[in-house]
Amino acid sequence: MIGWDRRIGQTLDTGRTLDERSGEIFRRIVETYLQNGEPLGSRNLSRLLPMSLSPASVRNVMSDLEELGLIYSPHISAGRLPTQLGLRFFVDAFMQVGDLSPEERTSIEAQMRSAERGPQADNLLSEASRMLSGMSRGAGLVVTTKNDPVLRHVEFVRLGPTKALAVLVGEHDEVENRIIELPAGTTSSQLTEAANFLNAHVSGYTLAEIRNQTEVIRKTIQTELDTLSQDLVERGLAVWSGTSELDQTSRLIVRGQSNLIEGLDDQADIDRLRMLFDDLERKESLIDLLNLAETGPGVRIFIGSENKLFSLSGSSLIVAPYRDSEQKIVGAVGVIGPTRLNYARIVPMVDYTAQLISKLSSPG
Structure with missing residues (x-):
């Protein structure tokens, strides 16, 4: 219950x-x-x-x-x-929320396990969003964070006299390529020396840990490398000191937006819905959604303007966090719809789906 x-x-x-x-x-x-x-x-x-x-x-x-x-x-x-x-x-x-029937649980789990066996890693999350949309007649959404990857290897590949490709490889073979400007007179041996230094000092750390150690690394390069190699290392550090594709904080999967359009004939309602879709496109909204899910245990309900994300559209949000094997919140799953959502029915649906994602996406 x-x-x-x-x-x-x-x-x-x-x-x-x-x-x-x-x-x-x-x-x-x-x-x-x-x-x-x-x-x-x-x-x-x-x-x-x-x-x-x-x-x-x-x-x-x-x-x-x-x-x-x-x-x-x-x-x-x-x-x-x-x-x-x-x-x-x-x-x-007043609202009393019971539990899903055994048949509903079996159906949800069967769909999720089928998606888990698919060839793409996103299948499980996409299916969760699609399933919630179909069962709620609202829009199903999943917000997911990518784990901060551990850097395994750094390499510089010369592209020309003044340009090189900085290649960052994560522990699960995630690869990011960034073009950097080379200091004048940089030799191939200095590119190799700079890459070797970075691999010796940052390999095995997450990007967040590397950022926290940037000042320590900078002091080390001053004693171990010549001026040009120091400059190269600085440029390499700059590749991941800002936002990195390997370190995207959040991503949104939405299914069933068309459900929200059905039955709308008032232009004001259509305009509010357009605002909702615009809100969903904004990156900061994804981070805020995760923050909403993290601020309380279990399922949370936000009605209309209570939810600052979608207050202009007057939509309601039912959202619950899901966790990794270490019980760290790594995403959120939920339903967005009009204020007259069937809250009592959707709450256990969202809750059970979040539990299943936590279970199926964690090893062991």
């Missing part, structure tokens, strides 16, 4: 509580909205309630709920819809 199990009588930030009657009316309004997106009026509400209440009495309660900021009327003579505050209160105080 996952969290989110709360009881009626939960206290609002205002210090007020909802009694059983108010809580039941509020719950029905929210559940109707989550199911079909439609406002619920007092007459229909009175027929749904387990207690006997006239439409007039229901309207009085609805007025109180509106005063608390939990519901609102989209237009005159309409029923009521939950506000963003109301959705958050519902999720925290």
Whole structure:
């Protein structure tokens, strides 16, 4: 059983509580909205309630709920819809999330294990994103970090009198080539000497560790190398002192964007969706997504503007971290969709998928 199990009588930030009657009316309004997106009026509400209440009495309660900021009327003579505050209160105080059925677990695991056997390393993560999209009818996403690679070998290959190729090879044969400018008069033997120095002093370290030792390395080269070779080593260090392809911090896999477009006919909604897609393209958004996943254990729910990443688009995000064999958070998996996502159903889905990725992507 996952969290989110709360009881009626939960206290609002205002210090007020909802009694059983108010809580039941509020719950029905929210559940109707989550199911079909439609406002619920007092007459229909009175027929749904387990207690006997006239439409007039229901309207009085609805007025109180509106005063608390939990519901609102989209237009005159309409029923009521939950506000963003109301959705958050519902999720925290009323929503009860169970677990996936054995059949659902079996189906998810079968799809993930099938992808795990594929020829590409990304298959598992791509399948997780695709599967979550299909099951949630939202957009499934996976944010992944590449492990900081251990540098195995450095080599300089001359391209001309004043240019060389700096070749960096990681422990898993990741290769990055960068062109560097050569100091005037550089000889082939000095290129070899500089590469040998770097291999002796940085091989076996991660790029982050190398960056932390840059000053120590610089002091060493002053005593061991001539001026031109020192300059070459400095240029080699500069290759990975900034952002390196071997050291990309995060990458995004999104499937099912088309699900978010279905049923949209209002231009404002389409514009908000375009904002969401623009947000997803920004690199800093990926880092922020990981930060969101890391700030709390298990699954986290962000509704509308609570999520600074997608606040303009008014989207909701359900996200959970996944971990490597050392229990270090290395990525996040989740679902993005409209605020009327089926939170109770998607939370265990995201949670189990994150657990499976942690299990299947870790050796042993």
